[in-house]
Amino acid sequence: MSSDRTGKTAVPEVMRAVRQHEPGGNLVYETVPVPHPGPGEVLVRMQASPVNPSDLALIRGNYLARTYPFVPGLEGSGTVIRSGGGLMAGLRLGKRVACSPDPEGDGAWAEYMKTSAMRTTLLPGNISHEQGSMMLINPMTAMALIEMARAGNHRALVNNAAASALGKMLIRLAGKYRIPLINIVRNEKQVTELREMGASHVLNSTDSSFESELQRISHELKATLFLDAVTGEQSSQLLRAAPKGTTLVAYARLSGDPMKVDPASLISEMKQVVGFQLGNWLQTKGILFKLRLVGRVKSHLDGALHTRIHKRMPLEKAEEAILEYKNNMSAGKIILTME
C-alpha cells in the first residue's frame, strides 16, 4: 500500500465492489466511489470476508432492510487507513481489525468499507485476517449461546444443523465448559465427522428412530436448552421430544418453513420458545460484559472458535462463491479475498 507526501496511506477515488441493485437480483462486480468516513467512522482497507447464511438471506432480500444498490457482506477484516475524527476512530488508525457494516450501510464485499469505529475490534497479532474476518458473527454467537446455557443453569444442550461452523464451535466449547451437548445433523457423513471430532451424542434427523432417541437422551441428560437453527417442522419434533421446562431458542430458519408449535406442550409442560439474534442479545448487556465476551472470543479464536476454510475466492467471483457455498455448506467457509 503506497503513502502520500504526508505519510498517510493513499486512498484512491474509486474501488471495485460487489453490489446488488434490486432484492434477489444478480451480484454485479463494478467500480464505485470509495466512501469517506465521517466523525466516529473509519475507512477499512478490506482483506477478507466470509459467505455466511445471513449473507444469503440478505441477498435473497428477506433479511434486514436495504436501500439499493448496496454492497453485501456482513463481516470482514482489514486495516483501518482513515479516521473520520473522534477518539475511538483515531485509536483504530493503522490497526488490523475485524469489522461489520453499520445497520443500513454498505458491507464488506468491497476493497474499502466505511463503518463506525464502534463496529471494529482489534485483531490480536496471532490471528490471521482470514480467521479475524469470521470473528464477529459465529464465534461471538457460540460464546453467547454457551453463556446463555451457563446463566440458565441448563445441565445439557441440544443443537441442530450441528455440522455448521457454529455447531463445531459449540462442540468444542461445550467440551471445554463440560456441558453435555446433543448434536443433530441430517446425514451419516456428518454423523461420522462430528463423532471423529469427539462429539459424544450425534443424532441423524432422517433416522426413523430420531425423535424417540432424542427424547431418551435429552431426558437422561436433563437437556433443557434446545438451540434450533432449522425451525419449521423440526421445531415441532424438538418440542415433542424435549423434557418438561425446556426453552427452545430459535436462532435461524434454515428450513425456510414456518414453525408449528403444539400449544399443549407450552401450557402443560412449561416449555417456551424464544428467539435469539446476536445483535439484539448484545444490546441487553452492559459494556463490561461485552468487553469480557469479546476478550474471551479472541482468546479462543485459534482454538475452540477456529473456523475451517473450504476455499478462498477473489471478490469478483462472489456469485460463483455463493453457488459453491450453497452446494456444500458443511465443508467449511468460502472466503472472499480482496488482494
Ligand SMILES: NC(=O)c1ccc[n+]([C@@H]2O[C@H](COP(=O)([O-])OP(=O)(O)OC[C@H]3O[C@@H](n4cnc5c(N)ncnc54)[C@H](OP(=O)(O)O)[C@@H]3O)[C@@H](O)[C@H]2O)c1
Ligand atoms: N441468530 C444469530 O444471531 C446467528 C448468529 C450466527 C449464526 N446464526 C445461524 O447459525 C446457523 C449456522 O451458521 P454457520 O455460519 O455456522 O453455518 P454454515 O457453516 O454455513 O453451515 C450451515 C449448516 O446448515 C445446514 N443446513 C442448511 N440447510 C439446512 C436445513 N434445511 N436443514 C438442516 N440443516 C441445514 C448445512 O448442512 P448441509 O451441508 O447438509 O447443507 C450446514 O451444516 C445459520 O443458520 C446461521 O444463520 C445465527
